[in-house]
Amino acid sequence: xxxxxxxxxxxxxxxxxxxxxxxxxxxxxxxxxxxxxxxxxxxxxxxxxxxxxxxxxxxxxxxxxxxxxxxxxxxxxxxxxxxxxxxxxxxxxxxxxxxxxxxxxxxxxxxxxxxxxxxxxxxxxxxxxxxxxxxxxxxxxxxxxxxxxxxxxxxxxxxxxxxxxxxxxxxxxxxxxxxxxxxxxxxxxxxxxxxxxxxxxxxxxxxxxxxxxxxxx
Numbered sequence: 629x630x631x632x633x634x635x636x637x638x639x640x641x642x643x644x645x646x647x648x649x650x651x652x653x654x655x656x657x658x659x660x661x662x663x664x665x666x667x668x669x670x671x672x673x674x675x676x677x678x679x680x681x682x683x684x685x686x687x688x689x690x691x692x693x694x695x696x697x698x699x700x701x702x703x704x705x706x707x708x709x710x711x712x713x714x715x716x717x718x719x720x721x722x723x724x725x726x727x728x729x730x731x732x733x734x735x736x737x738x739x740x741x742x743x744x745x746x747x748x749x750x751x752x753x754x755x756x757x758x759x760x761x762x763x764x765x766x767x768x769x770x771x772x773x774x775x776x777x778x779x780x781x782x783x784x785x786x787x788x789x790x791x792x793x794x795x796x797x798x799x800x801x802x803x804x805x806x807x808x809x810x811x812x813x814x815x816x817x818x819x820x821x822x823x824x825x826x827x828x829x830x831x832x833x834x835x836x837x838x839x840x841x842x843x844x845x
Contacts, residue, residue, distance in 0.1 A: 629828055631683065634676040642669030647749055655749065656727055656742035666724065673717055680710045684766075690836060691773040699773055705766035709759045716755030722748040760799035767792025767823075779836040784827065791823035 642665055646658040659666050684706040691699040723745035726733065733741060771789025774780040794815045801812035 629832065630679045631676050632824060632828060634672045634679070638669040638672045638676070642666060642672070643749075647746075652742040652746040653739070655746050656723070659723055659745070660727055663724070670717065670720055673713070673720065677710050677713045677717070680713070681707065684710070687770060690779065691770070691777055694773050694777045698769060702766050702769035702773065705762050705769065709762035709766060712755060712759040712762060716752055716759065719748045719752035719755060754802070757799040757802045760795045764792045764795030764799065767795060780830075784830060787819075787823045787826060791820040794819040 646655065646662060646666060648654040648658070684703045687706070688699050688703040691702070726741045726745050726748075733744075736744070768789050769792075771785045771787070771792060773785070774788055775782050775785030777785075798809075798812040798816045801808050
């Protein structure tokens, strides 16, 4: 739930309201006028990444009885995703340095600094798609383990694996077929979002079965 709420806050209430695609000056003005909110979005993303690290460990412990090696593989892919997201946050923070009073690039004009800021924010969005490859693979493996486990219903494992494939398709589409990104994003918004919300509500309301034998893969 923390991952979902913090991620939605950063993306929907901060970045989507401040970043104006193709307009560096308007984007820079939005960031300057709402600097505190922009910084809060950065911290919210940090919370999301740190929570994802905890989730990687928790899912490993839950699914280790099914297959320890495969469960560890899913955890490593999720940790790789968190590492990419953490490093990628530097792109998000750089506009604050460029547009602030630090005079880091005193030889550049305001228009050039604004363009650089939008460039780094665009790079940040592509960093998300890189992390999506690792996250997609982790979800596919996680869904497979849930399907084999007696602690989760099989339909939930199928749904999580489907979400993983949707993340993979969307991320690779942005790099290989950028003209089709609008279709791939719809895939994520339908399958992946439904899967994450369902898994979150399942864990919060029902929870996993304990003290039951696990299928050995």
